[in-house]
Amino acid sequence: MIMLGATIEGPLAWGVGVGGFFVILGVLMTVYRLVLGPTLADRVVALDLLSVLLMALLVMFAIAVQIAGYLDVALALSLVSFLATVAFARYIERVDATDHNGVSGQAQPASATASDAAAGEARDG
Amino acid sequence: MDEIAAAALLILGGVFCFAASLGLVRFPDVYMRMHAATKAGTLGMLFIAIAIVFVSPSVEVMVRALLVALFVLITAPIGSHLVGRAAYRTGAPRWAPTLEDEGCRAVFAEHRREPEMIGEPAAETAAPPSAAASQPPA
Numbered sequence: 001m002i003m004l005g006a007t008i009e010g011p012l013a014w015g016v017g018v019g020g021f022f023v024i025l026g027v028l029m030t031v032y033r034l035v036l037g038p039t040l041a042d043r044v045v046a047l048d049l050l051s052v053l054l055m056a057l058l059v060m061f062a063i064a065v066q067i068a069g070y071l072d073v074a075l076a077l078s079l080v081s082f083l084a085t086v087a088f089a090r091y092i093e094r095v096d097a098t099d100h101n102g103v104s105g106q107a108q109p110a111s112a113t114a115s116d117a118a119a120g121e122a123r124d125g
Numbered sequence: 126m127d128e129i130a131a132a133a134l135l136i137l138g139g140v141f142c143f144a145a146s147l148g149l150v151r152f153p154d155v156y157m158r159m160h161a162a163t164k165a166g167t168l169g170m171l172f173i174a175i176a177i178v179f180v181s182p183s184v185e186v187m188v189r190a191l192l193v194a195l196f197v198l199i200t201a202p203i204g205s206h207l208v209g210r211a212a213y214r215t216g217a218p219r220w221a222p223t224l225e226d227e228g229c230r231a232v233f234a235e236h237r238r239e240p241e242m243i244g245e246p247a248a249e250t251a252a253p254p255s256a257a258a259s260q261p262p263a
Contacts (some may be wrong), residue, residue, distance in 0.1 A: 010128055012128045015132025015133065016132075016135055018139060020139065021139065022139030022140050022143040023143070023173075026142045026146035026147075029143075038218065039155060039218065041211065041217050042155050045149065046162070048204055049145055049146060049149055049163075049166045052201070053142050056139075056170045056173045059170075059190065062177070063135070063180060068181075068185070072189065074193045075196065078197055082203070085200075086204060089204070089208045089210070089211045092211035092212065093211040
């Protein structure tokens with residue numbers, strides 16, 4: 001396998017090639033879920049996995065071209081993607097459920113919620 | 126020998142990453158997708174980062190790769206926990222046969238929407254879900 005002038009040979013090239021093939025297949029399937037995810041939470045999970053797969057690809061690329069700088073890129077990406085996941089999780093908790101499901105009128109009537117709470121207290125006692 | 130070990134770890138990591146995204150595509154609701162994506166994805170990433178240890182030219186490179194692995198290992202559960210809690214509280218659609226923890230339901234009773242159900246609920250008495258009855262939608 002020859003990339004950007006640096007050459008690795010033997011089993012390592014096979015490992016990078018086959019492993020990279022699987023990871024890229026995984027990236028494509030994750031993008032499928034990112035586009036079609038029915039709820040916002042699905043998309044956030046897909047985005048999280050996408051960043052992890054991208055980090056894996058970066059580490060593989062660092063092996064393939066024998067440049068250690070790509071590991072720094074992977075480290076920075078892990079920092080940023082963690083912040084993105086936390087921010088999206090906070091956002092999901094704030095946004096109205098009728099928005100992120102794409103269905104209006106999904107919210108329960110207040111009486112049902114109240115009876116749920118009462119049932120929970122009854123079970124506690 | 127080191128190269129063979131590194132190549133084996135790279136392929137194993139790639140297969141785990143692929144399994145993670147396979148679960149993300151195939152599983153019926155967001156909690157199962159999270160289970161697949163977080164655990165298998167992190168494990169695949171760890172294998173790939175550890176593969177560098179076998180072929181790194183210097184300790185410096187090795188430490189950097191292990192730092193990436195450590196950081197993913199720390200942050201993946203935290204992020205997944207936050208997203209899961211947010212999904213639970215906002216009532217993300219749930220696979221019908223899922224058993225709900227009543228204590229958790231009571232704790233979140235104030236800030237919680239009732240989720241929609243996906244698929245057929247499991248029969249009351251059937252302990253092992255039969256394959257035909259509980260087939261999730263693709």
